[in-house]
Amino acid sequence: MISALDIFRIGIGPSSSHTVGPMRIAARFLADLVKSGTVGQVTRLKIGLLGSLAFTGSGHRTPEAVYLGLLGFKPETTDPEEAETALKDLRETKCLRLPSGQIMAFDPVADLIFDYDTPPKLHPNGMTLQALDAAGQVLADQTYYSTGGGFIASQKQLETPLANDLVGGGPEGPFAFTSAAQLLELCKEYGLSVAEVLLACEDRNRDRGETLAALDAIAEAMAACIARGLVQKGILPGGLQVRRRAPDLYEKLTSSPQSNEREALFDWLNVYAMAVNEENAAGGRVVTAPTNGAAGIIPAILRFYLLDAKAPPSAVHTYLLTAAAIGILYKQRASISGAEMGCQGEVGVACSMAAGGLAAVWGGSPSQLTNAAEIGMEHNLGLTCDPVGGLVQIPCIERNALAAVKAANAARLALQTDQPARVTLDQVIETMRQTGLDMSSKYKETSLGGLAVNVVEC
The missing domain is CATH 3.30.1330.90 (D-3-phosphoglycerate dehydrogenase; domain 3)
Incomplete structure (x- = not known):
């Protein structure tokens, strides 16, 4: 599973x-x-x-x-x-x-x-x-x-799919789910949150304390990656001569206050996401979330809205478990591979996961957080994967920064109403899958189209 x-x-x-x-x-x-x-x-x-x-x-x-x-x-x-x-x-x-x-x-x-x-x-x-x-x-x-x-x-x-844990089926046991609709029904039937449903599934694998300790380790690894990326300066390897920008932006943010909340939100999410992806591009230690190419989005939201705000460990667990439940749905029902889906399957999925997780931390209902996840993906549909020079640098680093801001906005939008969404999470996952299958291979991590052929390497 x-x-x-x-x-x-x-x-x-x-x-x-x-x-x-x-x-x-x-x-x-x-x-x-x-x-x-x-x-x-x-x-x-x-x-x-x-x-x-x-x-x-x-x-x-x-x-x-x-x-x-x-x-x-x-x-x-x-x-x-x-x-x-x-x-x-x-x-x-x-x-x-x-x-x-x-x-x-x-x-x-x-x-x-x-x-x-x-x-x-x-x-x-x-x-x-x-x-x-x-x-x-x-x-x-x-x-x-x-x-x-x-x-x-x-x-x-x-x-022979679903026959082993490498290909992977869904969660098992009485709280098993293979769709967002089933997940919401379980939440309603047992009076549980999405995070609690997934945690009950994880209990079949290991003691709950072990799971929570592993989640703490994941959060610590995400935070450590951001911390390294905020201070490491220089040129990223690979020949494109891409300069690390997160340290300079971080110095500006810490030396002068922002004029309003909106600027602060954008700048902090940008710098945290870029710090992670610049570390990733340099071959550093990162957490797949759910992939390395999209590794900056979930940590950026985690750092800004939870760790910087001194949120309790329970909030961190809720965020990561909710995001993971959404990621599992994408892995089950479509793919998180840029080579199969284009970047909608990486950055789009990470944006969707972060949006749902943040909505849960903000007190959203199960239906509201799945709405947030749907919004996060709906506006990443068709996103191509066309890395310049085959490097995870252009457009990947900036793309993570933009998606982190988009995830926060998706969560805010979803919490404005209790009405059922016109487009469900299951529907947008299936749409992503179909879009990925229809997408030309030039735009699916081959560097044979898009920016990869229109930007001349240095």
């Missing part, structure tokens, strides 16, 4: 689908070799990146993520400096030091191929992995997919 702790994952930038996912796939492939008892016979590994992983893999640091996965690094515990040291050693020695202690020849140039010509069958983010012995015989041959937000699945798993 999909858990709130799957929607919010601590990892590294710049992409959950192109960095976190491939790292997990590489580690999973090695684990399978160990489990089968064949890892000792392997003398060579061959890896192919397909679809969006090929077209934007360089800018998203997909090759480096694969290498780190093979070296035993995990997204949630990777130290960026240690990772860079390990990558430098690999490039110099052309040898993989596997977690088992085995040393294997590996040439990053020859053994990892960007396959632009083979279309992946089941998802745009495809990855093939082969293990060969000394005679060149294939010992293992697997195809995996990075399905967005750090989720991964083998070809077999995608061919």
Whole structure:
């Protein structure tokens, strides 16, 4: 089942689908070799990146993520400096030091191929992995997919959906829901909030105290990412010469008071969201929310409206659980992958999640918060994913800032009325899904259209 702790994952930038996912796939492939008892016979590994992983893999640091996965690094515990040291050693020695202690020849140039010509069958983010012995015989041959937000699945798993926790079904048990309509009915029947319904589902996985502690850790990781992004200055890697703007804006905000509440709202949400996404673009530690490319929106709302306001832990839990419940609906009924849906599936979903979570914190009813989530998505429908140079920088950083402001406004609009919305959350999720399917692949994280071809790289 999909858990709130799957929607919010601590990892590294710049992409959950192109960095976190491939790292997990590489580690999973090695684990399978160990489990089968064949890892000792392997003398060579061959890896192919397909679809969006090929077209934007360089800018998203997909090759480096694969290498780190093979070296035993995990997204949630990777130290960026240690990772860079390990990558430098690999490039110099052309040898993989596997977690088992085995040393294997590996040439990053020859053994990892960007396959632009083979279309992946089941998802745009495809990855093939082969293990060969000394005679060149294939010992293992697997195809995996990075399905967005750090989720991964083998070809077999995608061919039999909902059969495992990597593809993911919905929550289980008496409070299970597969649609917003079911979620609202559960709230009405049991007199619970959306957050309480999801928390009851999480109770089937672990003790409640453990879940709440994990949510606290997620909130702390979000806050820490903002704190780092507010002080780290310089040029972001990748060649576009994009300068970090959050530190300068933060200095201006803290040195001079705003003239009115509206300016304060815009500026603080902007700086917090940009701080996160500049950290993400630099390969720093972020929380997928629900993806790395959209990682700044939910933390920006969290920091401005809850942490800065000294809100109690219960309010933070309500915010994150409500946002997660909405994210689970998108993951179940559509997708949170930019390679499938365009940026509406990343920034649009994060805006929707943040709007619903904030409406809940502000005391909105279950129907009002789902209305807020609907508004957040309705006005992101059709949003393309066309990163310049394949980097999660332009337009991604500013896009998160704008979506954070939009999320706050969506929550305010939804709380102005108790009347049923004309467009439901389920309807807008289905509309997003259909729009994503209809969208040209040029605008779905391939950097083959839009800004990616009209902005000349430096």
